[in-house]
Amino acid sequence: MAVQVEEFNVKPEVLLLEQLLDEVRSGRLRVPRFQRPYVWRPDQMLDLFDSIERGYPIGSLLVWETSLQLPSLDQVAGIDIPPAPDGSIAYLLDGHQRLSTLFGALIHRPEPSTGSRDRHWWIYRMLGTTDPRELRFQHSGRSAPPANLLPMQAVLRTMDFLTYARRLARDPSTADDCDALVDEAEQFAQRIKSYKIPVVRLLGGDLPHAVEAFSRVNSGGRQISPDQMVSALTYRAETEETLTDRITAIRESIGDSGFGDIGSEPVFQTIVAVTGEDDVQGARWTALADRMSGDLDGIVKQAEIALHRAVRFLRYEVGVPLAWLVPYPQQIMLLAVFFHHQPDPDGAQLRALVRWFWSTSWSTVFVGGNGFQVRRALHYMRAFATDRAHLNLQGLYAQPLPDRFDTEDGRVRAFLLWELGHFGHRYGLDGEPIELIELLARSGPAAYRRIVTGVPSASSVANRIIMPTPPGVSVREALLDLPPRRLRTVVVSHAIPPVALARLVADDRNEFIQERTATLAGLEREFIQEIGAELAWELGRENGTIDT
Template identity: 50%
Template sequence: MAAEDYEIDVRPEIMLMEQVLEPLMSGALRIPKFQRPFVWRPEQMLDLFDSIERGYPIGSLLIWETYEKLASLDRIGDLEVPEARPGLPVSYVLDGHQRLSTLFATLRRPVDAPRSTEQRDWMWWPYRVLGDADEGANRYRHWRSSNPPPANYLPVRSVLRTRDFLSYARDLARDASAEMDVDRLTSEGEVVAQRIKSYKLAVVRLVGGELKDAVEVFSRVNSTGQPMRPAQMVSALTYQAGGRESLADRLDGLLEQVADTGFGEVSADAVFRAVLAVTGEENVQEARWDVLARRVKDSVQEAVDDTEEALIRAVAFLRETVRVPLARLVPYDAQLMLLTTFFHGCPNPTPSQRHELTRWFWTTSWSGYFAGANSTQVKQDLIEMKKFARDGGKFSLIDERPRPFPDRFDLRSARVRAFIIWELAAFPQRLTVTGEQISAVDVLARGATSAYRHVVNKAGMAAASSPANRLIMPTPPRVSLKRALLNLPDSIRADVLASHGIPPLALQRLAVGNDEGFIETRRATLAEREAAFMANFGVYASPDAIGEADIDTT
């Protein structure tokens, strides 16, 4: 009977750990290729086992059982899995890839699997620390050293198989230090193993129907795991056996191409929505992905080709004209999507269009224009951007006002990101305490937000959170920024301060113990210079105003 001849059947089930992992070992349960790659951090893997041992829910797994053959991964985690047996139904994981990959590649790990100091090896070897008295803390650890772990480190791979657990118990008795109570540790290990083996996972099994029915169910269930990205939904729904690369594969390749330029990884969802816009879609934030997939099924692959060139042009515009050095600093995903749409419609803009596009970028960034933007607003912006690409003119931004200078440094705020973009361009070459010239962007690219260090560290002082209290300035080991600034040699002091936007008066106040005075003096200087930059685009701000750094980005 063909899949389309009957409706999909939804069957909630409760399964033990072995019952979930065994189909992965036999090839009867597979990860479809349209799923996102494994992206969990090592800490998330440890948290999963901590939750399991404590009996906490880890979210339901959603699988689809069908005779339809989908392209699927030949490795789960870093372990090879066999092909499905022909003629038998196969189950595909729609939700739960990250959790299942973690469980499978650790609990089913071969004893001779690679161990090294490389993350690709040690991340799959979690251990449960036996004898840890702190029951409130996560007692699972990774061992990153090339030396063997302590004897009381129970490898998670040993908990499901009795033979492997007994082998560990013998090693523990042989290698335990004098202060270790082997019997107590062994008993604790047995309890841990039993809790993991007896843990019950909630599984929602979808049987029959078509892929579009399965993904429609997925889009309606409340999932607590890593959600399937919109690109993956449409990739699944437009999938054709034996066809070209999936949409998700094409997008991943496009993202890597941009990252390789040194710009970093741009938002996958922003690029996906740009693809939809290039196909002619206007409701690019549509939640009904099954409906959307039917509309774009015949054009979405070709649109990726068109989007690729437009995205490269959009990134070049951001880097060279706006001077956004890194992808993570783009204030809003919608900006990248709309810029890509523009460069698809207008690959070679006039100087006046480039100036207006720059004004649009800065104004929407300073004003928080896309904070909480709904689908109706984004649709209207998309229409306006396409018109601008076609006809030129001006954007209707006359009512947009800049948010005040932010009260705290938080890169989840678009206003803070806009400030950082300006600040990096205004002070591109910083000087160290020895007068050595460094690139602020290079330091930021290596160290993310930790590159911006506090000058004043004082608990309870509200001003200490200000961006004016942050500098990109490496110092010798165990030398604070404050101490480094106060001990600058006379011969280079003025040049070092100027390279960081620090007025001499600010340093004078820091020297006499007026920490708040230092921060406020530098804030006023930075705010005044930023306001002057805003005025170049017809945007006017009060340098004296300070406002909350709204968290409005992901």
Template identity: 50%
Template sequence: MKDISVSPEVHFLEDVLKWIAAGELRVPKFQRPFLWRPEQMLQLFDSIERGYPMGSLLIWETPEQLASLDEIGGMPIPGPPDRAKVAYVLDGHQRLSTFLGSLHRASDAPRSEHQEDWMWWIYRPLGKEDREGSRYRHWKSGGRADPDYLPLRSVLRTVDFLGYSRQLYDVYPTALADTLVEEAQRVAHRIKSYKVSVVRMSGGTLGQAVEVFSRINSSGQKMRPDQMVSALTYETTGSVTLSDRMEEIQARISDSGFGEIPMMTVFQTVLAVSGEEDVQNTSWDIMAKKVQGQLLTAVEDTDRVLEKVVAFLRETVQVPLARLVPYNIQIMLLAVFFHFSKEPEEERLQKLRGWFWTTSLAGTFAGANTTQVRKFIEEMKAFAVGTGDLDYSDERARAFPERFDLRSARVRAYLIWELGTFPDRINPDGSTIDAIDQLARSHTETYRHVITQSRVDRASSPANRVVMRTPAGVSIRQALIDLAAENRTDVLTSHGVSLEAVERLKNNDYSGFIMTRQHELASRERIAIESLGILPPEQESAEADIDTE
């Protein structure tokens, strides 16, 4: 451990921004990207004008050369000056980006209706002292703002401020222009004279600096483990960090139509592929040292094996979307298999398919702790290389879920089965609907309630939901009752709804409809479970556990 010294300082905001513009104060790459919403940016300037404190900045002065951002607030930042002291922002990135991006904006910077352009063009409307809320505004069009909108980019530039003041005299009568200019001068003085508290930390190691950042970050959004390991291994990963590479992998999988795999899952997969079995370790500085030499190769291997995992899930197991995978740990364990088993034979793939269904239906990974996860990885490695087996013959499927909630692995397993069992759904008007495509966009709107009365017994059951389009103002319940005779059988069969269940609807026996359909679906699912060689549930239905990561 190296000694750390801390010294509080006070500086004009304008001077701090000059340090950034000169490349002397930098933002390390392990910081999150700019995440503030436009209204947060406006509130920051409003707080300054009202004299409210904005919180201190924490910077770390070190001789170490850290990988850092070359753009802050949409502004290019030069490299660190030769032989000059360089400091890194540990807390204050979002605030400093807002200041630099708006106060140092170039006059010819892009203006458009796109947020990435207009969010940096911040104005202080003049002559409207009775405003409520923030006194600041964005100008969201590509054109020039109204004459009485003071552009913040001019308040630190004397020539630009004088030019804006002259413009007011060109547009308004002298008396009104005098009033507006006086107000503009007060605003500019507030910003130019604003002092910020800077806590300067000197000494210490990179690991200590990252730990400090992860503890004190004022935004309340914790540093992700992959970002922390990226910071601690920057010498190995170079300017493109581990997080950057993982985000590329995540984006490729999402763009394939499978949807987004959680970043933590991708990160744990990288660790597992690197040979690490303790993938849930929270001592990320120790973890970084252990895997530092294997990271680049592990990321490339992860990219390759996750492609195989997605293909296996889609083609062999018939999982259409990432959001339906019951447990994210299954993705990581499948990646371990495909990493260590280069060309698995069909028999082994079918065994893996059975393992997926068994663990999904039985809730095998619910609440898995570090020791259990390590055991699962060891077991999968042994199976992949042919020195072990995946024996889950004593696992029993959990009962049909009584509540539709995608936070339940059992519900996700049910939906995978349901989507495969009813692939071609027909609407009452004879048109077809792609349930998977619709589910990829929104699961809450895809599976619509048949009975909308919450007080009806078992109204939350998956049996009370179907994927169907109806005319405006027509409920699913009414559409099922009014089905034309010529296509009634085809429509009902495509949704797994029996004539008996519809008769219950016609007689206003809503609970009876749900119970009838639930029994029919549970019976069909049970047959599928037994055909997989999995022990069927001991009871027909039960409350669905909320057990996903």
């Protein structure tokens, strides 16, 4: 007998901010567990309150009201939420980051200790400033911040607000201006209390109806991500773990291996590819979820095993020490697909995969996540893994050394990866080897310091080296302060040739960068030829894309 699905309707409404928070505090508005975790940075939290004070819209929230029971979070922003009451429940589908920020900063909570991880929920509004450039909202790491900082958690509670007003009157730094500061605080509190947020409420229907509606709504400037959608669609009441939980667990297990976080995208796309789907970026998610529902545990387990094999290959065959250095996330997914179909490759296959990795890293094939290119690469990788074809590298044109140091650029990451392997032993100012991987794992791209400044070409990738220096001392100053013999040893280990060093000593900054650029570009080209990727360079030359 078919299950009767209640009628599906859409109800737009506008709620006061305080009403919205009351729904969360009562447990009636809940965050489903398939939502992504809270990830906002402190500056994003402050920007949200700045927008509210100025009366700017912060986007609508999308909620689904239903009598169905979904696994939901028992805490929001670290604050306990009571169990859902009887009757219909509203589940937040879009707006988790915004609502958690508002709830965490405005709802009363015990004062944390100095340095506590909960201190980021304590946001303050600065009173008494007339400079529009002054940052009105800020965090404070101190348990007793200055008296003119109004805690946001005192805004909605009358007793807390009165306590703060008495503090203004007692504190010597604010006592003389107490009346004006209290007036300013009251006006600000009224703006918060009267702020209205549009809410799109989906009534009735089933989970696929709600997710389909979510996929068509672009509130907050974005649509639901595919992994969230499939996680929701594959939810089953009999299991505690959602697909989002499983993806997080895989990321954590890979991160624990020392490789770092690979992100949710390649994990989700690997799971999709394991099902046999060709379009891992734009599949018909509802149909895919139906196929996955019967064996979600088995599919996820196969994807996890394949991803761990891909990561081992990257670390020990290619020499990629950390996840953030992988040029394109699609490479992780495609390698995982290979190891899913071919868990025990021979030496020739491994060498072909290494060549494929570098050739795709130097080219633009995965720039922007081109859907057609990814589908074609997936087709070739499956055929290669099942001995039906060789890896096809035709049309992969190697690009020249980038002009700018931008680690969001996959070609820059490819360069850094090559340089890391080619100059594996580098010396610091003390003449001792630098622990490169440890430093890169701790500092990320910030480990790469500019050598010279003050010239247009200072943003070049050839103007960066991994070189810790004392506070306030530039890399150039630190290098030139070394004894001559140690200076030569250090700069050679960082691929600074003698002619470039001479330019650095003479303070010919542009010429220094040009000399080092020429040296690095030549060495990188030799490496490309050595591993057997001449085809990519030749094709690039013929098409005018390679700087010879």
